[in-house]
Amino acid sequence: MSNDKYASIRLGNQMCFPLYACSKEIVRRYKPFLDELKLTYTQYIAMMVLWERKSVTVKELGEELLLDSGTLTPLLKKLEAKGYVVRERMKSDERNLCVKVTSDGEALQEKALEIPKQMKGCVTLDPEEASLLCSLLQKIMNGFEENKPR
Amino acid sequence: MSNDKYASIRLGNQMCFPLYACSKEIVRRYKPFLDELKLTYTQYIAMMVLWERKSVTVKELGEELLLDSGTLTPLLKKLEAKGYVVRERMKSDERNLCVKVTSDGEALQEKALEIPKQMKGCVTLDPEEASLLCSLLQKIMNGFEENKPR
DNA sequence: TACAATTAAATAGTACGCAATTAAATAGTA
DNA sequence: TACTATTTAATTGCGTACTATTTAATTGTA
Numbered sequence: 001m002s003n004d005k006y007a008s009i010r011l012g013n014q015m016c017f018p019l020y021a022c023s024k025e026i027v028r029r030y031k032p033f034l035d036e037l038k039l040t041y042t043q044y045i046a047m048m049v050l051w052e053r054k055s056v057t058v059k060e061l062g063e064e065l066l067l068d069s070g071t072l073t074p075l076l077k078k079l080e081a082k083g084y085v086v087r088e089r090m091k092s093d094e095r096n097l098c099v100k101v102t103s104d105g106e107a108l109q110e111k112a113l114e115i116p117k118q119m120k121g122c123v124t125l126d127p128e129e130a131s132l133l134c135s136l137l138q139k140i141m142n143g144f145e146e147n148k149p150r
Numbered sequence: 151m152s153n154d155k156y157a158s159i160r161l162g163n164q165m166c167f168p169l170y171a172c173s174k175e176i177v178r179r180y181k182p183f184l185d186e187l188k189l190t191y192t193q194y195i196a197m198m199v200l201w202e203r204k205s206v207t208v209k210e211l212g213e214e215l216l217l218d219s220g221t222l223t224p225l226l227k228k229l230e231a232k233g234y235v236v237r238e239r240m241k242s243d244e245r246n247l248c249v250k251v252t253s254d255g256e257a258l259q260e261k262a263l264e265i266p267k268q269m270k271g272c273v274t275l276d277p278e279e280a281s282l283l284c285s286l287l288q289k290i291m292n293g294f295e296e297n298k299p300r
Numbered sequence: 301t302a303c304a305a306t307t308a309a310a311t312a313g314t315a316c317g318c319a320a321t322t323a324a325a326t327a328g329t330a
Numbered sequence: 331t332a333c334t335a336t337t338t339a340a341t342t343g344c345g346t347a348c349t350a351t352t353t354a355a356t357t358g359t360a
Contacts (some may be wrong), residue, residue, distance in 0.1 A: 071346085093356070140175075190316090
């Protein structure tokens with residue numbers, strides 16, 4: 001090839017682009033299903049944490065989702081406006097904001113059960129491949145944790 | 151576990167979240183390096199296509215990057231404002247807008263060569279793992295192509 | 301106590317992504 | 331030729347998300 005010198009910055013030779021493209025495409029595929037719950041993908045993963053933990057501070061939520069308050073504050077206000085959560089400062093330390101699922105929010109969990117079923121037909125990996133993919137992604141994330149600009 | 155019924159919508163049991171988180175984290179790691187070239191990540195992948203092809207229509211660029219004109223038009227205008235590309239209608243068919251790299255844009259390629267080197271230290275997969283990851287992502291993308299809301 | 305440092309959330313500014321609409325050019329057809 | 335349909339990209343508007351900065355509360359320390 002004439003410009004081998006530049007091989008490292010060809011789109012096709014980089015790992016990051018398939019990752020970036022695939023991630024966006026999957027989020028796009030979620031959209032029609034999530035629309036029925038009136039949730040964005042980011043709101044959906046926040047609700048997943050809330051369904052599991054019932055009550056969580058913004059900081060804890062951010063640690064779990066790798067999002068900061070700049071993303072979460074407006075997102076949680078929208079979830080509150082939809083009636084899925086309530087937000088209140090903690091008495092013990094007023095810096096902390098505690099987010100709790102409402103009964104409407106809990107009710108949403110039932111509807112959400114449909115989503116993984118609907119997405120299954122969309123992602124064409126068998127279970128072994130999927131878990132392999134997850135472990136590779138996990139390894140990348142662990143590597144990040146070690147050298148830590150966070 | 152008490153609520154196995156909901157296992158499918160627990161964050162930890164879903165493949166999409168590691169993918170989403172990992173993709174975002176990698177883009178974040180690119181930022182300090184890309185800042186030196188005054189590029190965002192999306193602008194960077196657009197420049198990669200342009201470095202390789204010298205000249206490309208908006209449509210072709212969008213097909214390669216999986217982005218539409220709503221994203222590309224403002225992005226390309228910014229690249230033009232920085233002097234990295236020029237945009238001009240094609241004589242043969244005036245509907246098509248052709249994007250070409252300028253000499254400043256080409257010069258940027260030299261600087262860009264540093265980026266994969268700098269990122270190497272950041273992503274902790276060995277070559278075999280990386281190519282395995284790519285092939286799994288490719289398989290997902292191919293599956294999407296088959297059932298085609300695009 | 302007073303002051304500095306730390307922590308948490310909110311805010312402001314920018315980029316991105318999507319949907320819907322518009323405009324222009326070309327292709328197809330009566 | 332005239333008319334319609336299709337294609338392509340630009341534009342607009344809106345919502346989401348990320349970064350950097352600011353504000354408020356708490357903790358640690360002189």
